[in-house]
Amino acid sequence: MKTISTNRSFGGTQGVYEHDAQATKTPMRFSVYVPDAAKDARLPVVMFLSGLTCTEQNFTTKAGAQRAASEHGLILLAPDTSPRVEGVADDEDYDLGQGAGFYVNATEAPWSAHYRMYDYVTSELIDLVRTHFAADVDRLGVMGHSMGGHGALVVALKDPERFKSVSAFAPICHPSVVPWGKKAFAAYLGADEAAWRAYDACALIEGGARQSKILVDQGAADNFLADGQLRPEDLEAACAAAGQPLELHRREGYDHSYYFIAPFVDAHLAHHAAILKA
């Protein structure tokens, strides 16, 4: 593991690191924020999964999450959104290929060679963080934004033993039925929509998957909400039908940007802290 940068912030250390990932067979970058409280004890970890086009930098530089993480004594972990080096399959559209891994293990060529982001973020990266930082990965939560909100819901619902808490900003709640998800899943997972259900939060809940209370914030002025890409109403219906606890806030006037994430990230970290430190 190579250190790209470290910066002191809010009484802790914000680092960016790179390693050769086995899951993707590429170098991968990620950011880790470690509060100074980690000098005395291993701390719970909250992983943030980012949205389309993002790298590990967007959340790290724009969300302002380090302040609340330091106060709660939480390590923040933010991976990149896909393998991202020359020679790895890509697409000229922003919503497929590099920057758009959708947190699945691709089964279809050419994507299957490197696009194994599900294994990467749920297993390899967690093991790496446990090895190199004062992280208690038995107290692990996950949050995310948009494509990464989808990712957070899916990894948490598929493995509630590993991920104890979950929240999302403007998640793609029902990817199997919206343009972004249908395009990505068809490419990565193939034409058989049955395979898509393993990576669809609504389908997972319908299929019996459960989690601790899911916290979601959704901007009411989000253009991707208006475009039908996000469908929080489908998540509400699935949770209501299944008895899965959900706290969903629609925020008047807020859009899809980090200007929407920053005001509500403190409440999300408080949600994770309440569960992980209980």
Added chain:
Amino acid sequence: MKTISTNRSFGGTQGVYEHDAQATKTPMRFSVYVPDAAKDARLPVVMFLSGLTCTEQNFTTKAGAQRAASEHGLILLAPDTSPRVEGVADDEDYDLGQGAGFYVNATEAPWSAHYRMYDYVTSELIDLVRTHFAADVDRLGVMGHSMGGHGALVVALKDPERFKSVSAFAPICHPSVVPWGKKAFAAYLGADEAAWRAYDACALIEGGARQSKILVDQGAADNFLADGQLRPEDLEAACAAAGQPLELHRREGYDHSYYFIAPFVDAHLAHHAAILKA
């Protein structure tokens, strides 16, 4: 004035705007954050002047200042750091020309045609903001970072009637004697160092300029501090000799980045609010 973008954040509106500036004879972009409290009353304004290479975006997206601005009821104003269009004089170095206006009125060719950032930020931009926003510019403060910390100190010391409060992060305190300042002042103001004193915080204080208490934060692990570009000790000496109140904090482990600004920006805005709302 053209609206480039608006985003709701922290119970207010973060906008980016562009206008044809008379001072620079170019289009100029700037950002304005307006808390909703401005619907009921004109609010005090704090202008943030950014450092070398920055635009209006850096402070706006990375400092996390909107939260405290909303709490205090302060409008935030962040201009670009220079004229920045094709045809305007530039230099291939990052510390001269576009992105490096140093908040002076250049007197030397080719810079004098467009590099009139002192007039722009102290007069034209303030008038524009008063016209288009619910801004009470009789309650105006200024803060800045690095080159913009220099700018904040200088504009505040030169016109304490206009700027009632001032603070800075890692300012270039004594530009006339450090490499960044000597290079920029020689280009913009010419070889006669007597002309430089009008834009040098230490020289202004020595010459009798005064302000309300100056608040400065300086990272102790700042590489530009080690390189001798910043010289807070010279500001301390000038203030001590002149009886100018100064509160200067050296922050162990912190560097020159926005990871250093974000943790201390709340205290800076509290400093401005205490003076502007007294």
